[in-house]
Amino acid sequence: MSRNNAGLSTERIVTEALHIIDGLGLGKLTMRRLGDALQVEAMAIYHHFPLGKEQLFDAIVEFITDADRIRAEAAAADADAEPDGTEPDEPAPDNRPWDQRLRSWAADYRTALLRHSGALTLIINRRPDTEPALRALELHCAAFEEAGLRGAAVLDAAAALDSYVTGAVIHQVRATSIATPDAPRPDGRFPHVVALRAAQSPDAVDHDARFGAGLDALLAGVTAAPGHR
Amino acid sequence: MSRNNAGLSTERIVTEALHIIDGLGLGKLTMRRLGDALQVEAMAIYHHFPLGKEQLFDAIVEFITDADRIRAEAAAADADAEPDGTEPDEPAPDNRPWDQRLRSWAADYRTALLRHSGALTLIINRRPDTEPALRALELHCAAFEEAGLRGAAVLDAAAALDSYVTGAVIHQVRATSIATPDAPRPDGRFPHVVALRAAQSPDAVDHDARFGAGLDALLAGVTAAPGHR
């Protein structure tokens, strides 16, 4: 066998990089380690990502936030009793009401971010004009117009929705991260926190329900407001 | 002069590190570069942060999100016509209604994050049980109880508020980051986006107004909901 043509591809590289991030953390993602995992010299990666690690990071973010791929994977898992060789059809238009479309998008996006929480710091630098981002924005704008918003209020609502979902994932990842041993336990200076945590331990929080409650509140709030600001 | 006792302190180190982050970006914050800026060997930093760079990162995050220091600085700038040597008094209790307290907190926190947007990736890993974090949570819980919420709904509302503010800063930093030259311009596949951007260019967005609108919507939504979920 030849040492060339090791069958490298951008998708294989991104998948393996994500595997390292999920397993060892973002800090352990090294070009050399990634090369080892791919059974290739580290420098071979630069042929597929000439701009280096930053470009690889961008590709990872696009991969994680590619809603179409996520939906296709879910559909393939559902329809495994239909093993014909046909390509997946053009995705059927979603005819449900605006709020159900937004709730589905939010749930899917949140799931994708949580599944790869080790890459969250990369998501922060996500380019707003990438194709998956524009596709999500288009979905949001169409939904909020159907809800009755117009003009700047539509874009404001879309921004608020994206902000909430991103922030909620960060909040949850923080809350479920391993506690530092020397952390100050809430004492008399924080009476409300103490009382509320006595009723509900931080470890017992239902993050899915909390996320849904906040999302409902946000959607109700942005669509109840007058159409202009 | 001796080569020892260079006057290093954790505060000086953190301040200088933040200066490098603001000026050159987080990626350029190096122990060696930080040492140069402090006129000291890089290894001297380890005497004040024995756990290394991660510990320094935590200190930077605490510094940025220390609401008390921010408020004290603002107060000192206001009261510069009162140059007596007295220490700043115990902060007066804020007797305004719950929503004004939350709006002030949100504005201050957002300002602090935006001022050091290069450190945003560090903020993601912010420990939820640090003292500034608990202080903010206490403020949130007291306000939402005053608004009529009870039990889990109070903590849910506090989580939603923190999520929104954090996410909104990330959204804004993304939106105002330099555009990639090869970014796909919105075309016929994104009709709503195209139409809305024709009316309001992305560069013309009033991010302060947008933030306020979303915050108002969120506060209205979480307090309009029934007290339990």
Next chain:
DNA sequence: ACCTGAACACCGTTCAAGT
């Protein structure tokens, strides 16, 4: 206690070379 200086085990990336 506080800082120095050399050393170690890594990094990302460039570049010429191989097939």
Next chain:
DNA sequence: ACCTGAACACCGTTCAAGT
């Protein structure tokens, strides 16, 4: 076109040593 291998300029961190 696709990959290798050596090399360069860095990193974070350890450790013994200085004062």
